[in-house]
Every structure is written in structure tokens, then in C-alpha cells.
Amino acid sequence: MKKVLSSILVLSIIAIFVSGCTSSKDASNTGDKKGKYNVITTTTMLSDMTKSIGGDFVEVKGLMGPGVDPHLYKASAGDVSLMQKADMVVYNGLHLEGKMGEVFEQLDGGGKLIVSVANGIKEEKLLNSQDASISHDPHIWFDVNIWKDASIELAKGLKKLDKEHEKEYDENLKNYLVELDELDAYIKERTLELPKENRVLITAHDAFNYFGRAYGYDVRGLQGISTASEAGTSDVRELANFIVERKIKAVFIESSVPKKNIEALQEAVKAKGFDVKIGGELYSDSIGDKGSKAETYIGTFKSNIDTIVDALK
Structure with a gap:
């Protein structure tokens, strides 16, 4: 190195x-x-x-x-x-x-x-x-x-x-x-479609804390702020317990982070007798591909909020 x-x-x-x-x-x-x-x-x-x-x-x-x-x-x-x-x-x-x-x-x-x-x-x-x-x-x-x-x-x-x-x-x-x-x-208008108790965002890593503070979401990430950190067994277990306790409807994968950790979390929740779906893919550290609706920063953020609200409603 x-x-x-x-x-x-x-x-x-x-x-x-x-x-x-x-x-x-x-x-x-x-x-x-x-x-x-x-x-x-x-x-x-x-x-x-x-x-x-x-x-x-x-x-x-x-x-x-x-x-x-x-x-x-x-x-x-x-x-x-x-x-x-x-x-x-x-x-x-x-x-x-x-x-x-x-x-x-x-x-x-x-x-x-x-x-x-x-x-x-x-x-x-x-x-x-x-x-x-x-x-x-x-x-x-x-x-x-x-x-x-x-x-x-x-x-x-x-x-x-x-x-x-x-x-x-x-x-x-x-x-x-x-x-x-x-x-x-637009983000605030779409957020109003969700009851406050449903505004819980669980993703692969802690990329969405500014989003949570600005728009009123409880944000939980499996990994830390940097993807260089690794999610441990205790992290998966604690977050799985939280999902079961709160009956969270969906968790989200990210475009720039491998989805294996979120899939492991989904399996851990299932082992506790509760099913949580993967609500879709969010753009976290990158905007979308050229030619997609998310190829700009604004398009990316609109895509994210649409995915979040539609999955948690």
C-alpha cells in the first residue's frame, strides 16, 4: 500500500x-x-x-x-x-x-x-x-x-x-x-405520504444521515460511514432485532455497495420469524447510469425518494 x-x-x-x-x-x-x-x-x-x-x-x-x-x-x-x-x-x-x-x-x-x-x-x-x-x-x-x-x-x-x-x-x-x-x-412532498412511524431507512452503510436529519427519517446503516469498514455478526444481529421489533417493511441495497450484507441481514430477520423485503436499490455514493432517469444529481435524488416512499408506504 x-x-x-x-x-x-x-x-x-x-x-x-x-x-x-x-x-x-x-x-x-x-x-x-x-x-x-x-x-x-x-x-x-x-x-x-x-x-x-x-x-x-x-x-x-x-x-x-x-x-x-x-x-x-x-x-x-x-x-x-x-x-x-x-x-x-x-x-x-x-x-x-x-x-x-x-x-x-x-x-x-x-x-x-x-x-x-x-x-x-x-x-x-x-x-x-x-x-x-x-x-x-x-x-x-x-x-x-x-x-x-x-x-x-x-x-x-x-x-x-x-x-x-x-x-x-x-x-x-x-x-x-x-x-x-x-x-x-419534491422530497418533502413525497415524504408526507409516509406516516412518521414508517420513516425508517435501513441501508448497507451510513450514507444517509444528512438525508435523515433534513427530512425526518430514522436512518440505520449496516456498515459505518465508510465502506472500508466491515459489518460484524453483532451489527447484523442488532439491526435484525430492530427490524423485527419495529416491523420494518423494507430495507435497501445501494448501487455502489455489494448487496451481500443486506441479503445476510434479510436472512437474519427471516430466522427470527419475520419477513422484510428488499425495497429496491438506492444511489448512495454515485448518481445513475447515463440514459437513465437518475443520470443527474437531481434525477438521482428523485429516484431515491420515490423508491423509499413507495417501498415503505
């Missing part, structure tokens, strides 16, 4: 040195022949946000595709090269991309414009983490109002990168915030 990380860091430093004398807006450097700024993002949620706010002035390349788990993602030598050649790099922060932290530090130290959207969120809005390895829960996109703050932080980065089009970025941001307000209203 240490050898791999060291190799990546060495590649970072070499790339910084080699490209240090070139202009970041030079199309031959960015690989963009359209004269757009080349922006690299980590997660699919950030790729979608950057496309929405950056509009016609940026070319967005995401390192992670749909279904990829950012907690476990490791930057390859190719990823480091892409980030160094980019005009701006956007990442979530709060240790979501836990295995890429030192790479970001190296790039930042080399003068690259690096934007962590979590820097735009006041600490009192963040949830503390029960995982000793990190201070705060990084799944900030599951509270739409917090994601609005993240969007504003991203727009600041774009305007720093491209002062010529500040007005256009502000207009795109304004439109995006309106869409997020509409999404927030």
Missing part, C-alpha cells in the same frame, strides 16, 4: 515539474480543442454540478463513473496525469476520497487550482462522524440545502479560474439553486 501511494506521489511531483512552465489555458496542454477550461472532478455528483454551473465554458472529466465507491477509490498514474493537466480539480473533501488525500495536497502545493466543495459549508451544518478516522460525515449531497452551499463554493472556484465569464457562472448558479429548491420541495 505504501509503495503504491509513494509511486503516485512521485508521479505527481514529476508531472508538476514537467508542466510547470506551460500555460494552463493552452489547448495543447489541456487536450481541449474547443477553447474550454478543462475541469477534473472526482465523484459523479460533482461532475453533474460542474456541468450545470460551468455550462459552455468548461469541459468536465470525472474520475469516477456511476457505481464507483469513492471511499475505496485509488488514484492511478493516469488520474494524476489528468489532474495535473487540468485547469481546475474539484473534489468533495471531508475524507470522502480517503485514498486520494495526499495526491490533492501535492497538486495544491504545486499551484494547481484545487476546489473542495466542503470548504463552503459551515461546520455547524456538518454531522460528526462515529468513525474515528474522520471528523465529519462526508455524504453532504443528501441534504439539498447543504448541497446548495457546495454549489456556491464551486461557482467561486469557476469565477477564480475564468473571470471573463463571472456573470454567466452566476446566472447558471442562480438557475441551479432554483432547481435544487424545487428538488427539496
Whole structure:
């Protein structure tokens, strides 16, 4: 592990040195022949946000595709090269991309414009983490109002990168915030279809705590905040007891987490004489596939709330 990380860091430093004398807006450097700024993002949620706010002035390349788990993602030598050649790099922060932290530090130290959207969120809005390895829960996109703050932080980065089009970025941001307000209203409206006692969300890992706080759900995850943690026998047993006691109708698998743990939980509940169904698949650390109704952040969140409410009604 240490050898791999060291190799990546060495590649970072070499790339910084080699490209240090070139202009970041030079199309031959960015690989963009359209004269757009080349922006690299980590997660699919950030790729979608950057496309929405950056509009016609940026070319967005995401390192992670749909279904990829950012907690476990490791930057390859190719990823480091892409980030160094980019005009701006956007990442979530709060240790979501836990295995890429030192790479970001190296790039930042080399003068690259690096934007962590979590820097735009006041600490009192963040949830503390029960995982000793990190201070705060990084799944900030599951509270739409917090994601609005993240969007504003991203727009600041774009305007720093491209002062010529500040007005256009502000207009795109304004439109995006309106869409997020509409999404927030939709989630609340659908939630009202559920009696309060039915608003219990059980998933593979603790990705939905911001969602629970914002929209009034009791959220339980089989694994911890990071998928790097493992669910033990006692975790399965305790959650199975909770499901039987509360007569929970459904539990949910996640698009970026193997479903075997939830299936084991379902079997443990069955062994106690109660049947709980798998209510469907939720998008947790990634948006949906291209061409699906969930290929955007907004579409993903709508898909999630529809799946949750329809299964728990």
C-alpha cells in the first residue's frame, strides 16, 4: 500500500515539474480543442454540478463513473496525469476520497487550482462522524440545502479560474439553486405520504444521515460511514432485532455497495420469524447510469425518494 501511494506521489511531483512552465489555458496542454477550461472532478455528483454551473465554458472529466465507491477509490498514474493537466480539480473533501488525500495536497502545493466543495459549508451544518478516522460525515449531497452551499463554493472556484465569464457562472448558479429548491420541495412532498412511524431507512452503510436529519427519517446503516469498514455478526444481529421489533417493511441495497450484507441481514430477520423485503436499490455514493432517469444529481435524488416512499408506504 505504501509503495503504491509513494509511486503516485512521485508521479505527481514529476508531472508538476514537467508542466510547470506551460500555460494552463493552452489547448495543447489541456487536450481541449474547443477553447474550454478543462475541469477534473472526482465523484459523479460533482461532475453533474460542474456541468450545470460551468455550462459552455468548461469541459468536465470525472474520475469516477456511476457505481464507483469513492471511499475505496485509488488514484492511478493516469488520474494524476489528468489532474495535473487540468485547469481546475474539484473534489468533495471531508475524507470522502480517503485514498486520494495526499495526491490533492501535492497538486495544491504545486499551484494547481484545487476546489473542495466542503470548504463552503459551515461546520455547524456538518454531522460528526462515529468513525474515528474522520471528523465529519462526508455524504453532504443528501441534504439539498447543504448541497446548495457546495454549489456556491464551486461557482467561486469557476469565477477564480475564468473571470471573463463571472456573470454567466452566476446566472447558471442562480438557475441551479432554483432547481435544487424545487428538488427539496419534491422530497418533502413525497415524504408526507409516509406516516412518521414508517420513516425508517435501513441501508448497507451510513450514507444517509444528512438525508435523515433534513427530512425526518430514522436512518440505520449496516456498515459505518465508510465502506472500508466491515459489518460484524453483532451489527447484523442488532439491526435484525430492530427490524423485527419495529416491523420494518423494507430495507435497501445501494448501487455502489455489494448487496451481500443486506441479503445476510434479510436472512437474519427471516430466522427470527419475520419477513422484510428488499425495497429496491438506492444511489448512495454515485448518481445513475447515463440514459437513465437518475443520470443527474437531481434525477438521482428523485429516484431515491420515490423508491423509499413507495417501498415503505
